[in-house]
Amino acid sequence: MQPTPHRKPVVGIVIYPQATLIDFANPHTALSMFCETHLLWKTLDPVPMDIGFSVVPTTTFADCPENLDVLMLPGGFGSNAAMQDQELLDFVKDRGQRARYVTSVCTGSLVLGAAGLLDVYKAATHWGFYDGLAAMNISGVHERVVIDGNRVTGGGVTAGLDFGLTLLAKLLSEEDARTSQLVLEYDPLPPFQDGHPRCAAPETLAAAKALMTDFPERAAAIGRASFASRNPVA
Amino acid sequence: MQPTPHRKPVVGIVIYPQATLIDFANPHTALSMFCETHLLWKTLDPVPMDIGFSVVPTTTFADCPENLDVLMLPGGFGSNAAMQDQELLDFVKDRGQRARYVTSVCTGSLVLGAAGLLDVYKAATHWGFYDGLAAMNISGVHERVVIDGNRVTGGGVTAGLDFGLTLLAKLLSEEDARTSQLVLEYDPLPPFQDGHPRCAAPETLAAAKALMTDFPERAAAIGRASFASRNPVA
Numbered sequence: 437m438q439p440t441p442h443r444k445p446v447v448g449i450v451i452y453p454q455a456t457l458i459d460f461a462n463p464h465t466a467l468s469m470f471c472e473t474h475l476l477w478k479t480l481d482p483v484p485m486d487i488g489f490s491v492v493p494t495t496t497f498a499d500c501p502e503n504l505d506v507l508m509l510p511g512g513f514g515s516n517a518a519m520q521d522q523e524l525l526d527f528v529k530d531r532g533q534r535a536r537y538v539t540s541v542c543t544g545s546l547v548l549g550a551a552g553l554l555d556v557y558k559a560a561t562h563w564g565f566y567d568g569l570a571a572m573n574i575s576g577v578h579e580r581v582v583i584d585g586n587r588v589t590g591g592g593v594t595a596g597l598d599f600g601l602t603l604l605a606k607l608l609s610e611e612d613a614r615t616s617q618l619v620l621e622y623d624p625l626p627p628f629q630d631g632h633p634r635c636a637a638p639e640t641l642a643a644a645k646a647l648m649t650d651f652p653e654r655a656a657a658i659g660r661a662s663f664a665s666r667n668p669v670a
Numbered sequence: 671m672q673p674t675p676h677r678k679p680v681v682g683i684v685i686y687p688q689a690t691l692i693d694f695a696n697p698h699t700a701l702s703m704f705c706e707t708h709l710l711w712k713t714l715d716p717v718p719m720d721i722g723f724s725v726v727p728t729t730t731f732a733d734c735p736e737n738l739d740v741l742m743l744p745g746g747f748g749s750n751a752a753m754q755d756q757e758l759l760d761f762v763k764d765r766g767q768r769a770r771y772v773t774s775v776c777t778g779s780l781v782l783g784a785a786g787l788l789d790v791y792k793a794a795t796h797w798g799f800y801d802g803l804a805a806m807n808i809s810g811v812h813e814r815v816v817i818d819g820n821r822v823t824g825g826g827v828t829a830g831l832d833f834g835l836t837l838l839a840k841l842l843s844e845e846d847a848r849t850s851q852l853v854l855e856y857d858p859l860p861p862f863q864d865g866h867p868r869c870a871a872p873e874t875l876a877a878a879k880a881l882m883t884d885f886p887e888r889a890a891a892i893g894r895a896s897f898a899s900r901n902p903v904a
Contacts, residue, residue, distance in 0.1 A: 448764075455840060457699065458692065458696055461695050463687055464721060473722060474836050477740050481755075485701050487695075487698060487707075488728065489709050489727070489728050490726040491724065492716045492723055492724040493723070494722065494723050509858055536827060542855075563855055564854060580859040588841070592854070592855030594696075594855055594856045594858065595803050596861070597862060598859050599858060599890070601860065601861050603727050610862070611874065611877070613861065614862045614871070615872065615874055615877040615881065617860060617865050617868070618874055618878040619827070619864055619882065620692075620827045620830055621776075621825055621826030621827050621829055621866060622834065622860055623814070623825075623858075623860075623865030624828065624831065624868070625814040625852060626831070626832060626835065626856055627815075627835050627839065627851075628835065628839075628847060628849065630852050631854070631857030631858070632852070632855060632857040636848065636852045640819065640845065640848045640849055641782075643845070643849040647849065661812075
């Protein structure tokens with residue numbers, strides 16, 4: 437299953453309405469220097485992202501290569517709907533069962549979970565949504581990137597950079613990942629130290645939770661997806 | 671010139687063909703929680719990014735608000751052409767002379783320079799392109815984010831995260847920037863330490879330079895833009 441030196445790994449990123457753009461744009465950029473990439477959706481019409489503008493898919497589900505080296509799911513506010521979109525879940529399940537790596541960033545792991553692809557695997561998600569993994573009986577691990585077998589899942593939003601470089605090192609080589617990191621000048625210097633609840637002040641945590649207002653809606657979506665994935669209609 | 675508490679700061683991001691998506695997508699995401707954002711281009715047709723897919727602008731140059739709190743330019747392989755696109759440069763110069771903050775990420779600073787907006791200012795760019803600033807007699811500073819008066823410029827590609835949070839703290843408040851950082855889970859943990867030439871191995875630096883193959887083309891573009899900005903056609 438190793439790629440030959442002359443074949444670029446094929447990466448399929450499934451997008452959907454109200455996905456978080458940088459969940460996939462950062463790892464896409466890290467990977468695309470060395471890989472063939474597909475931005476996948478049902479049609480080639482522009483898909484609105486949750487930050488307020490749209491991106492254009494490159495490949496429909498119907499035209500997606502049968503065998504992917506990487507299947508990747510981003511998260512975002514639209515992940516609630518994605519978890520209940522049977523056409524999307526069927527496609528994810530189909531490509532996921534043959535992909536070399538089944539991966540996600542942020543709440544993309546909840547969509548993988550809804551497709552039944554994280555049963556018995558450990559996974560990461562955004563710090564605010566580990567209850568969603570737990571509700572699907574998936575073992576959440578509070579790390580930046582979690583690798584369990586061929587499942588590679590990243591934490592929230594910007595974890596996609598660390599995820600993308602980690603995945604590139606596994607897919608091709610550590611040297612290629614180092615080169616990608618240098619081209620991207622990924623030499624972070626955050627102006628504050630509030631990137632995770634363990635180091636943020638209580639008032640910052642409260643403000644962040646207030647911005648992420650879809651908690652009840654997401655809990656309901658997880659409940660429905662969890663039930664559906666375990667009780668498929670024959 | 672401070673925004674009233676009831677008015678969201680207005681951010682205008684100028685895109686162009688073959689721009690680097692994450693140069694602006696990362697700061698856009700950091701800012702858009704608290705700001706009104708516009709993705710600006712000549713038309714509303716999809717604009718191809720240098721990583722292989724397109725984004726859809728939200729606002730044409732003609733419909734852009736006259737007074738922006740932030741004017742922002744991303745970089746990318748298309749910055750060579752942008753530096754010679756008179757319609758783009760005229761628009762950037764017009765909005766830039768009235769904007770509260772004139773900003774860029776990566777080689778976006780070369781486009782600002784071509785529009786004459788960095789004369790007498792210190793600025794950052796991608797580590798590989800400081801010669802471009804020097805060719806335009808702009809003082810390059812090798813820092814992640816450079817603030818000089820109302821000019822705020824970020825280093826290469828992923829510096830846009832640090833840039834965006836730094837700018838948000840200036841635009842609104844440090845507390846809002848901390849909240850944005852927490853929502854984005856910006857708690858970086860790069861798998862390698864090769865994000866800048868000062869810490870990368872020589873062979874990694876050579877590989878990165880080989881990937882950034884437009885050096886001669888860019889040097890020529892800078893020469894032409896530099897000449898044009900100092901010798902405008904009356």
